[in-house]
Amino acid sequence: MHTIRDKQRLLDRVRRIRGQVEAIERALEAEAGCERVMHQIAGVRGAMAGLMAEVVEDHIRTHLVDPAKHPGALDIEAADELMAVVRTYLK
Amino acid sequence: MHTIRDKQRLLDRVRRIRGQVEAIERALEAEAGCERVMHQIAGVRGAMAGLMAEVVEDHIRTHLVDPAKHPGALDIEAADELMAVVRTYLK
Amino acid sequence: MHTIRDKQRLLDRVRRIRGQVEAIERALEAEAGCERVMHQIAGVRGAMAGLMAEVVEDHIRTHLVDPAKHPGALDIEAADELMAVVRTYLK
Amino acid sequence: MHTIRDKQRLLDRVRRIRGQVEAIERALEAEAGCERVMHQIAGVRGAMAGLMAEVVEDHIRTHLVDPAKHPGALDIEAADELMAVVRTYLK
Numbered sequence: 001m002h003t004i005r006d007k008q009r010l011l012d013r014v015r016r017i018r019g020q021v022e023a024i025e026r027a028l029e030a031e032a033g034c035e036r037v038m039h040q041i042a043g044v045r046g047a048m049a050g051l052m053a054e055v056v057e058d059h060i061r062t063h064l065v066d067p068a069k070h071p072g073a074l075d076i077e078a079a080d081e082l083m084a085v086v087r088t089y090l091k
Numbered sequence: 092m093h094t095i096r097d098k099q100r101l102l103d104r105v106r107r108i109r110g111q112v113e114a115i116e117r118a119l120e121a122e123a124g125c126e127r128v129m130h131q132i133a134g135v136r137g138a139m140a141g142l143m144a145e146v147v148e149d150h151i152r153t154h155l156v157d158p159a160k161h162p163g164a165l166d167i168e169a170a171d172e173l174m175a176v177v178r179t180y181l182k
Numbered sequence: 183m184h185t186i187r188d189k190q191r192l193l194d195r196v197r198r199i200r201g202q203v204e205a206i207e208r209a210l211e212a213e214a215g216c217e218r219v220m221h222q223i224a225g226v227r228g229a230m231a232g233l234m235a236e237v238v239e240d241h242i243r244t245h246l247v248d249p250a251k252h253p254g255a256l257d258i259e260a261a262d263e264l265m266a267v268v269r270t271y272l273k
Numbered sequence: 274m275h276t277i278r279d280k281q282r283l284l285d286r287v288r289r290i291r292g293q294v295e296a297i298e299r300a301l302e303a304e305a306g307c308e309r310v311m312h313q314i315a316g317v318r319g320a321m322a323g324l325m326a327e328v329v330e331d332h333i334r335t336h337l338v339d340p341a342k343h344p345g346a347l348d349i350e351a352a353d354e355l356m357a358v359v360r361t362y363l364k
Contacts, residue, residue, distance in 0.1 A: 065337075210287060
């Protein structure tokens, strides 16, 4: 979102998720079993959690403190601890 | 999944989710703010949880007991209690 | 809940959880760091999820179908699939 | 954790949770039904999520930026957005 590289990585993730959602659509149309559809839904949920973790990480690293105005103000260790907790709950 | 009506309802849900995922893709391409993207992701997560709840409900009602072979064997009240708990955790 | 052995296993789990909650209480009283308390809370959440998974499993195996009145009516494979999905979401 | 008032509020929360866990223990000993125990477990999970949200909020407000060394560096609006997302996932 903030650099060309981040944006591309997030777009790649969201396009993979779109592909996974389309696969659920096809499975429903083909009247696949509940088991398969439940696994596919759980897969999208996990992928969405990974996307959210990445966006939250970007948000913490670049928006909580304006690095241009307050260089060095963000406590990196405390930010990493927060990210670790958030990732636990996003799973 | 089991009747034309269920299938259509699930397809409608999954197509709405596809539209929501495409909106995230467009937001990232347009370099929308983290806040907006985080809200969109949380929205898809909620919609996926709703889809899962519906598929799990179908699974409980139609697959745990074969109603043709064992009519009346599924305890409806116990199944409803289970669904209520599952919905709490899917949120 | 249903046999002496199940009951003891569930009680052991819940007593361990009580011990974990008491440890959070002591950490707060001793003004331990946020990091430690966040890890302890995440630990209790995981342990509660494990307890819920076990109770849900008991519920599926023994209450959805009365085995005395409808022997063999519960589709074991479908019940296992359901438990696998529930465990994914309980994590 | 950081002021007498915060510490007391967190201790009150964790003691209520201990009481809820003890109630599960008593319910299991009394061989209460699955339904009741499942509700009690879901209640503890919600209460633990509330406790975590409060500790995470403290952590964001007081540890990500040292307010003594970098006054005004934390973007309050961005911090609030983050908390809103975290609360959605903690539920």
